[in-house]
Amino acid sequence: MKNIKHELQNIIYPVEPFGETGKLKKIQSFLRRNAETGAGVKKQKHLKSEEAAILIAFAKAEGLFYHNEILEKDFIGAGAEQRVFRYDDFSVIKTNDSIFYSSWLDYFNSLLIHNYFFPATAYEFIGFKIIQDxxxxxxxxxxxxxxxxxxLEIVKNFLAYNGFENTRNNDYINQEIGLxxxxxxxxxxxxxxxxxxxxxxxxxxxDKFYE
Structure with missing residues (x-):
């Protein structure tokens, strides 16, 4: 478990430059550097409106906007945090305004963690889009x-085997990793x-993730 924590720390908050150069890591690295100009990543309390303005400027400068039209005829479904659209015969695209997270940095951290644990369903960040402001x-x-x-009982047992304790309903925590x-x-x-x-x-x- 300590090896997993170390690997995740090297992805989220590397001491040395991390090898991934894709769009997802590029955005996360920018947001992390921006957070580090204050009191440190784990203590930052960003105003999301200010963070979004900085992010928009960076995305424009780096060509990180998704310019293809997202059509309602391709709409598949929606959850509390995102809408899902058919992309092609093999994949979907999802739009997310990071509503579940206190900052955009937290959202991109979550994507990187997902990709580490679940490469079969990895997220590919393809850009930003401004929809209704x-x-x-x-x-x-x-x-x-x-x-x-x-x-869901099988899900619970699978996660328990991997160190995640069920806290309530469908929520879990890994105390050793801090996740x-x-x-x-x-x-x-x-x-x-x-x-x-x-x-x-x-x-x-x-906070213990950074220890």
Missing amino acids: TLFAVVRQDFILATEPVN IFEDLHDENVLSRNGVLFFIDTVFYLL
């Missing part, structure tokens, strides 16, 4: 077709031929 991240993800209803994992209801975890696929995840870092 609100900033959204646009991510692409492979489409998973469920073949049977997911058994909260929430909202794992039966629409966010799918079962295909007996294999679990985590498609929508919400991760939060605790």
Whole structure:
């Protein structure tokens, strides 16, 4: 478990430059550097409106806006935090305004953590889009077709085996890593031929993660 924590720390808050140069890591690194100009990542309390303004300026300068039209005819469904659209025969795109997170940095940290734990359903950040004066991240993800209803007790046992304790309902915590994992209801975890696929995840870092 300590190795996992160290690997995650090297992804989220590396001492040395991290090798990934994709758009997702580029944005996360920018936001982390911006946070570090204050009291440190774990103590930052950003006003999201100010953070969004800085992020928009950076995205414009770096060409990180998604200019393709997102059509309502391709709309598939929505949760509390995002809307889902058909992208092609094999993948979907999701728009998210980071409503579940206190900062955009927290949102991008969560994406990186998801990609570490669940590479089969990794998020590909493809750009930002402003919709009705609100900033959204646009991510692409492979489409998973469920073949049977997911058994949440199996999900609970799987997570317990990997060090995540159930705290309430569909929320979990890993005390050793310093990681909260929430909202794992039966629409966010799918079962295909007996294999679990985590498609929508919400991760939060605790202060002890940085220790």
